Amino acid sequence: MRDLIELVEYFKACNVAVKSVTEPFDLNTPIGECVFNMMGNFAQLEHKTMMERINLGLRRRWEQGKWKGGVPPFGYDYNKETEKLEVNEEEAKTVRKMFRHYLRVKSIRMVANYLNRKGTPTRNGGKWIDSTVGVILSRETYNGVLKIGDVVSKLPELRIVGKRTFEKAQEIRKKRRTFRPRRKHEEPLMEGGVFCHNCGTVLFGEMRYCPECGTKQMRSGIQCVNEQAVP
Structure with a gap:
């Protein structure tokens, strides 16, 4: 007005x-x-x-636990009769795999690379990217909780990962967010002087605050199986 x-x-x-x-x-x-x-x-x-x-x-x-509309999250199907979400067991396997691997490597990028290397497709048959994996790892629906504003609905039937697994993943994400961002002009520690133990390629510094194998990130089709980074 x-x-x-x-x-x-x-x-x-x-x-x-x-x-x-x-x-x-x-x-x-x-x-x-x-x-x-x-x-x-x-x-x-x-x-x-x-x-x-x-x-x-x-x-x-x-x-009432009914879906708000739109595309259901990865790992779920929409039931038109009940108007609720149901677990898609095939996609749920991928979700569990994501959480398990994240607890081991503590890196969203490594999880995405791991899924792509294993040939695990997205819902649309594409490649996994960091942002998509990050959204999945933070979505409380996988812990059996639906939230909209101040409304919280606990739906155990929607739980795909255990409560403790989900909480550990959130703890890791929170700790990684508290790391001090590196300024653009700062040189990564030991960059150019450390090499991948698997393929011999020089390790590079990136915003994960640790050097990773450069060959592993190439889009030319060359892939190194080294999943670890220098701590």
Whole structure:
């Protein structure tokens, strides 16, 4: 409503007359301006009321464990009859594999590389990337919890990984986020002087704050099986 009033005032300042095609009021008169403001307020009230009803409906669905809509997370299918999520066992195997490997290597990038090297496809048959793996590792749905705003629904039937496994993964993610970011001008420790024990390629420094094997990251098709990095 405020934006609309400011727009009308701007037009007036530019000597531009504003008239309604559907309503018989004249904004160039005090009465017409009053009617315009009243109708705008009622329209705003109607919009807010409608949004409250929509949010209330979504809240009730969430409390009942029903899916909010959209594409279900990786590891789940949407049941149209119950309007709820169901575990997709084939995808769930990949999710469990992600969490297990993450607890071992403590690196999202290494998890993505591991899945790609094993030929484990995404839902669309593509390659895994860091951001997708990161979202999966942080999604509480895999621990049997649905959240929307302040509404929390505990649904054990949706649990794909154990509670302790999920909590350990979050602890690792939190610790890694607290690492001090390296400034761009800083030289990585021992860069150029340390080599991969498996293929002999020089290790490079990257934002994981540890050197990794450069051959492992190449997109040319050359792949090194060394999964470890210098701590």
